[in-house]
Amino acid sequence: MSTTETVAGAAGEASQKGMPQLNFATWPNQVFWLLVALVIIYIVLTKIAMPRIASVLAEREGRISGDLAAAEELKSKAKAAEKAYNLALEQARVEAGKIILATKAEIQKDLNAAMADADAQISAKAAESEKRIAEIRAGAVQAVSEVARETAGALVVALGGTADDAAIEAAVAARLKG
Amino acid sequence: MADEAGGLVIDPMHQFQIHPLFGEGPLTWYTPTNQTLWLGITVVVISILMLIGSAPRKVIPGRTQSITELLYTFIHDMVEEVTGHEGAKFFPYLMVLFTFIVTSNLLGLIPGSFAPTSHIAVTAVLALMVFLTVTLVGFYKKGIGFLGMFWVSSAPLVLRPILALIELISYFVRPLSHSIRLGGNIMAGHAVMKVFAGFAGVMGLASIVPIAAIAAIYGLELLVAVVQAYVFTILTCVYLRDAVGEAHH
Amino acid sequence: MTGDLIQFALMGKYIGAGLATMGLGGAGIGVGTIAGNFLSGALRNPSAAPGQMANLFVGIAFAEALGIFSFLIALLLMFAV
Secondary structure, three states: HHHHHHHHHOOOOOOOOOOHOOHHHHHHHHHHHHHHHHHHHHHHHHHHHHHHHHHHHHHHHHHHHHHHHHHHHHHHHHHHHHHHHHHHHHHHHHHHHHHHHHHHHHHHHHHHHHHHHHHHHHHHHHHHHHHHHHHHHHHHHHHHHHHHHHHHHHHHHHHHOOOOOOHHHHHHHHHHHH | HHHHHHOOOOOOOOOOHHHHHHHHOOOOOOEEEHHHHHHHHHHHHHHHHHHHOOOOOOOOOHHHHHHHHHHHHOOOOOOOOHHOOHHHHHHHHHHHHHHHHHHHHHHHHHOOOOHHHOHHHHHHHHHHHHHHHHHHHHHHHHHHHHHHHHHOOOOOOOOHHHHHHHHHHHHHHHHHHHHHHHHHHHHHHHHHHHHHHHHHHHOOOHHHHHHHHHHHHHHHHHHHHHHHHHHHHHHHHHHHHHHOOOOOO | HHHHHHHHHHHHHHHHHHHHHHHHHHHHHHHHHHHHHHHHHHHHHHHHHHHHHHHHHHHHHHHHHHHHHHHHHHHHHHOOO
């Protein structure tokens, strides 16, 4: 330092030459005030600012992860709903198929029954008609034989003979058979 | 200042003078000085920023809140990443270091202000605090095993004593380099700007050149102010990892 | 005579300070090497680059510290010796 003092005159004695950093006389002062400043900053940061920031960050973290979880849940819900919908659709389709089949079978059965019924009615009606026809035919035959007998009797009388009922009848029957 | 004497007399170290804030007189350990003033301004700025920034506690942050949260998460991530989970409890300490250094560096760049971090006394205290913390925590956590840091077990046996000596020396040089790096960078930047300002004072119209140079260096110094604070903090993290983390040789 | 001696000592001091600043060149080379290698590595594998920023700064800081030492020697020669 001694050289510095002698050279210092060149730049005027107002400014102390040398590095102020190495002026050890100021060190205790600097260290003291630095420590004071650091302690104040430490207290401000650790007691007030940092817990606040940490809580805000934690809250945001929680909020974001909560929102994400909710979104995830909603997504899975939507997926489940879609799945359920698809399942329901599938089931409905199967059900519809079944119903169609059942309906078809039912209709077939009804149709069969109706057909059978109709057949039975038709055959019954046919039988009845047949009977009626047979009756009519029988009635007709009888009527013809009656008319023939009466005509034969009348003819016999008209021709001057005597009508023998038994003989007429036999003759008509023989003719009719003929 | 220096150019009052006429001619090119530049005294780049004048800006680092420490003088009592009120009147003349001897400098005792409690005298408020210009450095005390700027330390106080640093404290006030940090307090205002941190208290206003952390007050709203909104989930969607505003500007000031974003700054404080950015600062918080930046240091938090750095500590987590470098020192691992063990070192996370030193986070408040590193937060104080970083906010103090970066604020005082940036405030020191205001023309006419004073940068406390340009003083070796300040940076030496910061670096010694780190050194003592690392050493004490290391011995507390690992006991005598902390010395295993100097015994490089991956090296050949013959080389180990020599390596141990080198490691030991480099360990004790740490606080020196730690403090000189910060103080030297800030001091050098301010001194260079002062030198260019001295040129500008005597060059007349051509002083536009040194003024432009000052503008460029000022930009660089803004970068240096932040980078040096970052480097100081991350080196502290690296040193702390030696003390708390597992061996990483 | 003593004035001459002082001038001579001053000359030595300034020359020494100037020589000491050459150490900063070494720091510049070191920092440049680190940054350049980081950049070439980062261009090869850009996705790994952000994770190595801390190592980059630590490396730069270590390289720079030695340069700052020589700067300190220069300052000491200029102002303290």
